Amino acid sequence: MAIYSSPLKIGNLEVHSRVLQSPLSGVTDLVFRRLVRRFAPDSMLYTEMVNATEISQLQELPQLMVIGDKEQPISMQLFDCRPDFMAVAAKKAVKEGAMTIDINMGCPVNKITKKGGGSSLLRQPEIAEQIVREVVGAVSVPVTVKTRLGWNAQEINIIDFARRLEDAGAQMLTLHARTREQGYHGPADWQWIKRVKEVLSIPVIANGDIVSVEAAINCLEFTRADGVMCSRGTLGYPYLVGEIDYYLKTGKNLPKPTSIDLLSLAKEHLQGLWLYKGQRGIWQARKHLAWYCQDFTGAALWRERFSRIESLGEGCDLIDGAIAQLNLENENIYR
Numbered sequence: 001m002a003i004y005s006s007p008l009k010i011g012n013l014e015v016h017s018r019v020l021q022s023p024l025s026g027v028t029d030l031v032f033r034r035l036v037r038r039f040a041p042d043s044m045l046y047t048e049m050v051n052a053t054e055i056s057q058l059q060e061l062p063q064l065m066v067i068g069d070k071e072q073p074i075s076m077q078l079f080d081c082r083p084d085f086m087a088v089a090a091k092k093a094v095k096e097g098a099m100t101i102d103i104n105m106g107c108p109v110n111k112i113t114k115k116g117g118g119s120s121l122l123r124q125p126e127i128a129e130q131i132v133r134e135v136v137g138a139v140s141v142p143v144t145v146k147t148r149l150g151w152n153a154q155e156i157n158i159i160d161f162a163r164r165l166e167d168a169g170a171q172m173l174t175l176h177a178r179t180r181e182q183g184y185h186g187p188a189d190w191q192w193i194k195r196v197k198e199v200l201s202i203p204v205i206a207n208g209d210i211v212s213v214e215a216a217i218n219c220l221e222f223t224r225a226d227g228v229m230c231s232r233g234t235l236g237y238p239y240l241v242g243e244i245d246y247y248l249k250t251g252k253n254l255p256k257p258t259s260i261d262l263l264s265l266a267k268e269h270l271q272g273l274w275l276y277k278g279q280r281g282i283w284q285a286r287k288h289l290a291w292y293c294q295d296f297t298g299a300a301l302w303r304e305r306f307s308r309i310e311s312l313g314e315g316c317d318l319i320d321g322a323i324a325q326l327n328l329e330n331e332n333i334y335r
Helices: 030-039 051-057 083-096 117-124 126-136 158-168 189-199 213-223 241-251 259-275 278-290 299-307 312-333
Strands: 008-010 013-015 020-021 074-079 098-104 143-148 173-174 205-209 227-230
Touching: 008 126, 020 173, 020 241, 030 241, 030 259, 051 083, 074 083, 083 098, 083 126, 083 189, 098 117, 098 126, 117 126, 117 143, 143 158, 158 173, 158 189, 173 189, 189 205, 189 227, 205 213, 213 241, 227 241, 259 278, 259 312, 278 299, 278 312, 299 312
Parallel strands: 020 227, 074 098, 098 143, 143 173, 173 205, 205 227
Antiparallel strands: 008 013
């Protein structure tokens, strides 16, 4: 596994980590990325998915495109089916500080695919190829693509699709090893990542079921991919990218955070969302707090309480209550 301690080369860019944080709509905002960055100082992070048509027409860019200090290396992910709008949006993204432009060709959500974006491009390879060519011609930074195996089990076309993208100028491919029809259900089929890796010369990043250090190692050993991208495994667990990166570089595991560590980080996450987004941040924090609240006595009850918070004070008080409960239980254990 020594190769995985060396830099990842994406075109003319070197990234000193083979572990990437996936773009996640409604999750990977500035606040979340800062937490991931704390534990993974070298990894490539991604903004939330950005609608290219919308930002090509806006004078003032939306909040989700804001890139903060000390966020590099960071990429901005764009989606659309219009090559010209994608090119305009890519230029704006680079101006904001994006070190690469990632094109979303994998989102399975209906509101995206019905407009021709995301995984619907798997059924429109000529348009997908044109998008890559236009964006590559518009910016000086590397252009990458995140996609899936195909539309469904009967239409797995990733081998030909991936070759087209590489020929069009894509300089890295991240492959979520599920079809559009699967969404996020069922096991990821890593054999397709292995097959794509065998036919491409650009880096191939494995995505799908990378939920632990062990899973990441198993995936890399099986697929021989150039790295892994963590997605849902980081929900309520911003440590994951850093844990995998540390193991790849040292061959050692970091100590696992305790439930109290997780709840303390949840409180910091809540406070960050309040400062950054106000009341909207409190509502968004509900799901995050539930994700942090796992694997301890009474967790289900606390998750239900967290899902209804209306203010920063209420959320902090609840987290403090959960931590106090855990401390009391720990005291009883050691008496």
